[in-house]
Amino acid sequence: MTQTESRTKGNRLEEHLPNSTPRPEGELKELERVWRPPSGWNYITVVNNTYIGVFYVGAAFLFFILAGILALVMRTQLAVPENDLIGQDLYNQLFTMHGTIMMFLFAVPAVEAMGVYLLPNMQAARDLPFPRLSAYAFWAYFVGGLVFFSSIFFGLSPKGGWFMYPPLTSYEFSPGINADFWLLGIGFIEISAIAGAIEIIVGVLRTRAPGQSLDKLPIYAWTMLIFAGMIVFAFPAVILATALLELERAFHWPFFVAEKGGSPLLWQHLFWFFGHPEVYIIFLPAAGFVSMIIPTVAQTPLVAYRLVVVALLATGFFSFGLWVHHMFTTGLPQLSLSFFSAASMAVSIPSGIQVFAWIATLAAGRIQLNTPALFVLGFMFTFVLGGLTGVMVAMVPFDWQVHDTYFVVAHFHYVLFGGMVFPLFAAFYYWIPTASARPLSERLGRWVFGLIFIGFNTAFFPMHITGLVGMPRRVYTYPAELGWDTLNMISTAGAFMIASGVLLFVVDLIRNFRPFTNKSPGNVWNAGTLEWLPSGNYQTRSIPIVTSREPLWDQPNLPEDVEAGRYFLPGAPTGGRETIVTSPVDARPQYVVQMPGPSWPTVLAAVFTAGCFLGLTVKLVVPAIISGLIAIVMVIWWLWETDPGPTAEEIDIGGGIRLPTYVTGPMSHSWWAMVVLILVGGTLFTTLIFSYFFLWTVNPGAWPPDGVELPSLGWSALAAGLYASSSGVIWLASALLKRRERKGPWWGLRLLLMAAVPLMAGGLAVDFNGHWQTGLRPEEHSYGAVVYTVMSVQGVYVATLTLMAFYTVARSLAGMLDGVHRVTFDNTMLFWHYMTAQGLVGLAIIHFFPRLIG
């Protein structure tokens, strides 16, 4: 049956179940065998989302507790004036680590982890499409995060605040390796977050239950899609910023040193271009939790579903237009500030839409006041207050008054704790029955809520006043006569009340949380979405056809039919792990993807990647290089099994629909992942080019600076020609490979790939030589620094593609690449063409722009 025929048939299948019962003997046992996690020591290599998701959430919660303990130490220090419990240096490390861990090691990973756990369940996929990538992201984050946290025990923690402004954090004022822990640690953890985001984007768009079209997508999946998209466009800015500051610290390339043509404001632009969307990156998934929980506690569908989608999309976009509102006191022109003040007010409209939709849903139904509902109500109260003070600080004159005071501390805790921690606890109480043999205790849950809610408002509400009466943030103590002592004592009492609530939650977990069993309390809240279907390690026994947003409410007998195997793919026809890949808009079945299982190389790759970054941080360069090389070998080993080729021509998923087990080109999920990765690369390059132009505005009339010659245009033309011809060779290889179809491995492909590598490397070498011959050096002026950075980034691509070319050749030599079995080649090809495009743009800007303005 062709794809078109299968679509037509898929529509008719909504009326007739695709598979008959009873199912063949042994089918379920085979499904269980295929998806069973490994045992013994190999357990650590598990990749199933239901395990990795729980590990991931658990690790994030561990970092929440650790950062919370740091906060308690700070609050104890501030409880009374002129306290000498801890000194200034340790206090600086504490507030830096508290903010950094809460933002980078708790908030983003926690919501990402919940996505890894929940999304396949909600979409009735057997797993996310790249399970080993999820496992890698988790282990890299967990190992890297623990090492980063441990730095506080050795007095090596960063102390420049969670946003690490230079020049305070550059080599002159922060010698030693404390700041390097932040820069390399956070840069590394952000890469892990991007890996997770790619997984989530492809997962949401391509692995949904048949029929679960975009208009029937659970709101949570919408929020995770937008969340992951925001990561793709926001995180490269901070990765670039950390790389630039590390280059400045390690090699004295002066991006942020004013006397050498740099500007500290460049850091602020790059950091906040990431940092403000980061707030919404944390908030949107939490809003997704709320949009899923409210309909269940009210037992009625979400009111204004489409408007909520509008609000999510608008928030995602508008949040990128707010970064300058963190820079209102930096001396930018008032008109510039006004643009961002306006955008800051505009973003409150979509947030308001969501709040009204939730209120309307609660009003339309009959609310059951259980623990998740209490946390949701606590969220709405707290977040709305935080939003209102957000509108206040969006007003430039007001912001000037409260900037860097405790008012701001109160505001962002109301937004972040209110907007993310309350929904997260609601989510814990709501979804733990899907992951545990027992739900959590309702009685304890109410106490947990009461302690956290009252504790939070006791701790943070007085801080508005503390700020308004003038207490600046980040001071380790204060004189008694300023009148701040009572307010601080109340805040400290509130902080310990929050801690007692969290402790009680841990007690509840210990008593009731029993994960990784096949027992389940079932659909305890009578929810309407697919994650409440009966499930095992393979998720649902069969993959249902979805005809509504709340299929468990609207499709009678769905759980029984799914569990009996009456829907799609009730077994494991390829003998391995697999799930259905669907089209991105209408969710029509397109092919069955074969997925990799547990793997040691994935775990080892993560550990040695962390080892490489740690080695670089503590200046153990040789061990770092060895660790990095081992990590690369492990990644190659892990990837070797992930492009299995068409193991069967077509398989029957039920209802007479036969799907291929392997596709290439734009329909392939692998192609989609590579395109998203290229978007990440493109964003990083765009922020680098922004940095180039920003530094030009800092040095008007001196770009390049006096005494610096531009290389002759002949060098740039030669470099461009070499890049373009390398891409041309790859294009030729692709066209010839396509003609050969299944004629087996082909020596011509290997020759062409090996010819393209020196052409590409030659392009970089020629460009580098042109600049070097003029005497331009990166450490003398920001111009040289940014020019050499553009070439260095290109160098990273050239090195990566050289490795990819050899890997592709190796697969050809192993007989694993031909005209049909060519996903590996396609990935290399896509990345290659991107490298060429980036190289050409870089050459054009660096060689032509100074001539244009000169």
Place this chain on the structure above:
Amino acid sequence: MRERFVTQILLMTAGLIIWAAHLGFVYGLNALACTFDFARLELFGMALTTLTIGVATLIALGAELLVLSFAVAGLGAMGFGGQEQYRFMGPITATLAGLSAVAVLWQGLPVLVVPVCAGAGG
């Protein structure tokens, strides 16, 4: 019906993309005007920068209204791939364009009351 995912998503978010382009343009122009000191240039008795920002705002508003009418009039059904998808994406496109138009107008208004480079700290 054939899916054109990228086209459909770009159409649906066209209003927001116009808003982003407007913000990027007016902020970039203002920053350059203050850095390179061409904020004093005048045309028809008005600061050239102010005039350009005003015109850019009007163009952006026009583009937003175009997207809005495109979605509301149902002409978008072809772009969205068919009636079924249009029923979902059409209203979203229209609402996002309307919301973005308000945001564009809101961020264009300060140019009427705030001088181009006032308060620039260098």
